[in-house]
Amino acid sequence: MKFHEDVIFKNEGQIYGQKLMEIINIKGKIIEVHQTEYSVIDPKMYKPDLVFELEDRIVILEFQSTYVNINDKRRFRFYTALIDHVKIKSEKPIEAHVLSTIEAKKTKCYKVNSESRFPIYIHSLKKYDGNEFLNIINTKIESNKNFSEKELLMISLLCFMKTDEDIEQAILNSALIITNIKDLKEDIGQFAKGVILMLCDKFVTNESMNRTISNLVGGNMKIVEDYAQRVAQQKVDEKLEEKNKKVIINLNKKGFEAEEIAETVDVSIDFVNKVLAK
Numbered sequence: 001m002k003f004h005e006d007v008i009f010k011n012e013g014q015i016y017g018q019k020l021m022e023i024i025n026i027k028g029k030i031i032e033v034h035q036t037e038y039s040v041i042d043p044k045m046y047k048p049d050l051v052f053e054l055e056d057r058i059v060i061l062e063f064q065s066t067y068v069n070i071n072d073k074r075r076f077r078f079y080t081a082l083i084d085h086v087k088i089k090s091e092k093p094i095e096a097h098v099l100s101t102i103e104a105k106k107t108k109c110y111k112v113n114s115e116s117r118f119p120i121y122i123h124s125l126k127k128y129d130g131n132e133f134l135n136i137i138n139t140k141i142e143s144n145k146n147f148s149e150k151e152l153l154m155i156s157l158l159c160f161m162k163t164d165e166d167i168e169q170a171i172l173n174s175a176l177i178i179t180n181i182k183d184l185k186e187d188i189g190q191f192a193k194g195v196i197l198m199l200c201d202k203f204v205t206n207e208s209m210n211r212t213i214s215n216l217v218g219g220n221m222k223i224v225e226d227y228a229q230r231v232a233q234q235k236v237d238e239k240l241e242e243k244n245k246k247v248i249i250n251l252n253k254k255g256f257e258a259e260e261i262a263e264t265v266d267v268s269i270d271f272v273n274k275v276l277a278k
Helices: 005-024 070-087 130-142 149-156 167-180 186-203 207-218 221-253 258-265 269-277
Strands: 030-034 050-054 058-064 094-100 106-113 116-124
Touching: 005 030, 005 050, 005 058, 005 149, 005 186, 058 070, 058 186, 070 094, 070 106, 070 116, 130 149, 130 167, 149 167, 149 186, 167 186, 167 207, 186 207, 221 258, 221 269, 258 269
Parallel strands: 058 094, 094 116
Antiparallel strands: 030 050, 050 058, 106 116
């Protein structure tokens, strides 16, 4: 992809990945989102779209605009082997799920051998009328109405719905809509934009349209990356603050004065007093 989507999906994926799974109708609770780059065995980059670790299993989620054929089945099986061997040290089963623009909901199998079959769960959003959904969303934009998080995510998935438009135009429509929504919250907005950029990178082969969508949604890519880095740094700062609080409390129990604690922990005296006041 043309920006560091792994960081954004890592930060926001557990919250909005859960809502994404609910839309697709994949059951289970996400406990972690895994980075999706695996470059072992072959110098080629093997990159599943999204990898969610649930409480009871691990889900590989792929976006697909063509019918799942034998090569896709082998690729999904290989993803499973890589994740099992390299990235995730767990006894949880690993499943391959596909959100398709053309196939109906079904389960396909890759026959590994006479005794082993690898299931691939295909999902569809064709029950949604994309044209009707587009009209509803545009009406809400014109009326300055608020959007639910589900609606914002569904905007990014417009190309998977039943629509008169081709895939590339549907993704462009998603980009136009998401950029026209006023007061879009930063976190859900960046996740939805990340999905649109991922789909653009996978499905939009027309270079001019690809650039248009990337510029619309991403704008200045540095802004997108800065946001991801800011969220990541915030999490680091929060962990450091919690650690400092514990140290302050322990030093206070040992008889250290507030001024000594502030100097030792390298924090302000106000912060020390605030912690001790609680």
